[in-house]
Amino acid sequence: MPQKNYFDNDFLFGSAAAAYHFEGAWNKDGKGVAVADVVPGTQDKRTQKPEKGNLKHRAVEFYDRYKEDVALFGELGLRSFRTSIAWSRIYPTGIEEEPNEKGLEFYDNLFDELLSHGIEPVITITHSGEMPLYLADNYNGFANKEVIDYYTKFVQTVVERYQDKVRYWLTFNEVNGTQKEPFFYGGVSQEPDTITEELKCQVDHNMFVANSKAIEIIKSINSDLQIGCTTIQGLFYPLTSKPEDILQAYKDNRDRFFYTDIHVFGEYPSYKLKEFKDYGFDLDITDNELKLLKEHTVDFVAYSYYQSEVTKADSIDSASTVVNVDNDLKNPYLSYNEWDWSIDPVGLRTLANVLHDRYQLPQFIVENGHSQIEKLEEDEHGNLTVEDDYRIYTLREHLIQLNKALEDGVNIIGYTNWAVMDFVSGTTGTMEKRWGFIYVDFHDDLTGTMKRYKKKSFDWYKRVIESNGEYLGNS
Template sequence: MTVKNNFPTDFLWGSAAAAYHFEGATNQDGKGPAVFDVVPSTQDKRTKQPESGNLKHEAIDFYNRYEEDVELFAELGLKSFRTSVNWTRIYPNGIEEEPNEAGLKFYDNLFDKLLDNGIEPIVTITHSGEMPLYLADNYNGFANKEVIAFYEKYVRTIVERYQHKVKYWLTFNEVNGTPDMPFFYAGVSQPKETITEQEMHQIIFNIFLANARAIKIIKEINPELQVGCTTIQGPYYPMTAKPEDFFKSYIDNRDRLAYTDVHVFGEYPRYKLKMFEEKGINLDATEEEWKDIKENTVDYLAYSYYLSGVSDAGAVSKEEDDDGVRKAVNVISNEENPYLEHNEWGWSIDPVGLRTMLNIHWDRYGLPQFIVENGHSQIEDLEKDADGNLTVVDDYRIKTLKEHLLQLNEAIGDGVDVIGYTNWAVMDFVSGTTGTMEKRWGFIYVDRHDDFSGTMKRYKKKSFDWYNKVIETNGEYLFQ
C-alpha cells in the first residue's frame, strides 16, 4: 500500500449523531411525539403511545448539554459534524400552521455554537424515526401523498431559517432501509405484513418525490446550498466463482444502487420499469411528479458504509433471524464471508469494501461523495488508564477506523472526489439497531446505562486523542 497522503487540505474530517439518538428532552419546549418515541428498539415493534422504558426519551440529554458537548467536539478537532433537525421540535404534529419558535431557536443556538468552534454543520432534514407520530398514525406516513406537502412546508421553514449557517443538507437518512422497516423509516403505521408489493413501491416513489421537492425548495431558497440523500451501501461478493453466484452478486449490487440511480439520474433504472410491467405494478404518478424527480437531483452522494455482503444463488434471500425478526439495520446478508473479521454483532469488517464502493459510485455517477456513517460499536466499560484517569482503551475502534480511512485515502488516490468523512459516532448514545446504551459507538463515553442509571458524565476514550491527531495532521498520522 502506498504511504502517500491523498487527503485534500479542505477535507471535512468529522463525526456524526442524530437527534433521536442523543438529544432526549422529548417533552421539552413544545416538542411533539415522533415515531422513535413509540419504538423502544428499531424492529418496527411499537407501542401505541410513548411509554416509560424507552431510553430515547431522555437519551444522553444533548439538548440541555449541547454547549459543553460542542466544546468537546472542538477539542476533538472536528471540522464537520453531522446531525439532524428533530421534525417534531419544529412542527410538533406536522400539521401546524406556524412552527415552534423554541425548537427553531435551539438549532440556531446549536449551529452558532458549532460555527463559532470552526465546525461545519452537516444537517439531515429528517433522520429515520423522526417523522411526527401524528402524521404516521393519522396519515399513514409516506404511504399517503398528502404527507409530502407537510414535509415540504417543514423543509422550507428550516432551510429559510438556517440557509446562512448550513451549506450541506441531507433530505432523508438511509432511504433504502424503508422496505425492511417501513414504520421507522417512512412513518407507515399499517402493519408491515399487510403492505403489498404495489403499496411498498408507491411508498418508495412518494419518498423519491418528497426528496425531489425538497431539493427544488432548497435550490429556490439558495442555489449555492448542496443537497444529498443518504443510503446504506456496501458491496456484495459472490460466495464462489460459480457463474450463478456472480450473477446473483450483480443483481444484489444493482438493487443496492437503485435508489441512488433515481437520486442522480432522476429516473428509475430500466430493469425496475420492466419488473413493474411484468408484475402489473402501476404507480400513482403524474407527469408533473416524474418531471420533478427528473429535474431535481442530488449534488453529492452521501451514504452509510459499515459492512459488505455475500451473494449465494442457492440461498434463501432474507435478513431475519430464527424468529423472523431482522437482526440489525445494516446487516445486508446472512452469508458469512470467511475472509473477513466480524464484530460481536456479526457485522463484517471490510475496509477494502469502502474503497470498492467509492470507486463504483465514482465510475457510475461522477459526483462528489460524503461518507456520513462508518464506525465500530462494542460493549464497553470505563477503566483506569496509566495515570489513573477513567477512560476506555478502545484500540479495536482505532484499528477499524484507521483501516477504513487508509482505504478512503487510497480511493482519493484513485481519483475519487470525496468531500468528507463523518464517522458514526462522536459519542455514546442510544443505539439505533438495539435501542440500548450497551452498543457503544463514540469517541466519548457517556455514563448512561440501560437501567436508566448513570451520571451522564462524559469521558474521553483513547480513540479521542487518536482521531484528534488524525485530523490535526490532515490524515498524516494514519501513516505513522
C-alpha cells in the first residue's frame, strides 16, 4: 500500500554545495587566500601557502560557469539551493575597511540567476574552510575575540546587500567540527599539539558569541529573515542494552546536542558548566556575552545528517576529552558505504523526532547524501551518464523516513541534499568521492573536460520534486 504523502507544497526540496567545494577561481577578481586554499587533502592538514595540486583552487569552475550550472539546477526542478559566500571573496584578508565589489557582484548575479529559475537561495554566511587565511595566521582565528568583529562586519555587509534576495541564512557550517578540526572549522592556526581542550572550548564560546551577534545584526536589518546555524547530527545508539552503554549513549548524544542547545536556548547547560569546573578550565566568558546568547537565538534548527553511530561505556577514555569522539564501533544492523559511513534512513526519522521534542522549532536538513567512486558509461541510447541506482535508493529511503517524520508531527521546512553536482570532497580533497546528481568530468590528476553530465538520479530527483514527494511512494 503506498505511503501517504505529507510533504506540503511549500516544502523546500533542494540541493547543496559550498563556495570552496565548487567555485574555483581561488585568486580571481580580488579574492584573497582562504583556509581551504592551504588544505589540499584531508581537513586540518595544511601547507604553509597555496600549492599546486590543490584541487580546490580550480574546483569545478562554478564561478565561471554558474549560468549553465544554474540552468541545470532549474531543469532539475530545485525549489531551494544552499551554498555559501566565500568570505575572502568579499574581504580578501578579513580586515579591509571596504568590501571587494567584484565579489559582491558575483553573488548578486548568482542569486538573481537562482531566483530567475524559481530557486530559493539558502545561504551559509561562511562555510568551514572559508575564513580568510590572514585572519587565521595573524589572529589565530576564532581563538581571538577580535575575529568576532571582523566576522560581524562581513555579516553586516552581505545581509544588507542581499536581504531582498535571500530569506534563509545560516551563520556557520557544522560548528561542532571545531573540536576535531580547529584550523579548518575555526581558523586556529597555532601548532596542533599546542591546542588544548580548554582552548577549543574558548573557540566554541567565541563562535557562539559571533553567532548571536550575527543574529542581532540580521534581525536589525530585516526582522523577517530566518536564521539558523548548522551542526553535524546523528544519534549515538548504545551497542548493547547494558545500562552502562545506555548511559554512555545518553552522554554522547547530550554532547552532540550541546551546540544546538546554546543556539536555541541561549545558555550553557549545567552539566557543561560542571565539566568546565571539573577540568579546571578558566574560559573568558563575560556577563554581557551570556546576555547576548540568551537574547539572540536561532529561528530554525539546521543540521547535516549522514549517519548514526554506536557507542559503549568503555569505547573511549572518558578523561581524554570534554566532548566525546567518534569511534570505530559498527552497528550490526546497518550497512556501510565504501567510506565506512553507516547508512541509516530510520535514524533520520528518529533524530528529527528527538530534535522536535527537544527544541520545538522548525527543522531544515541542509546536508544528507550518498558518495561513491563513479565513472561515466553509455546508457541504452548511447548517452554518457552514471547509473547511480545506489544513490537513488539511499536518498529515496531517507526521504521516505522524512515523510514519516512529517506524519509524526515534526515541523520540517526543507531538505537540501549533499550535493547537487560533483565537486572537490571536503573530507578527502579529491574528485573521486562523488556526491552529485550531475557528473563533472574533472579528475584528481587535473585532467578532464569539465563537461557536465546528468546521472540517472537527476531524473529521479526531478520526478520526486515535480510530484511534491508523491513519487517516493511509487518509485
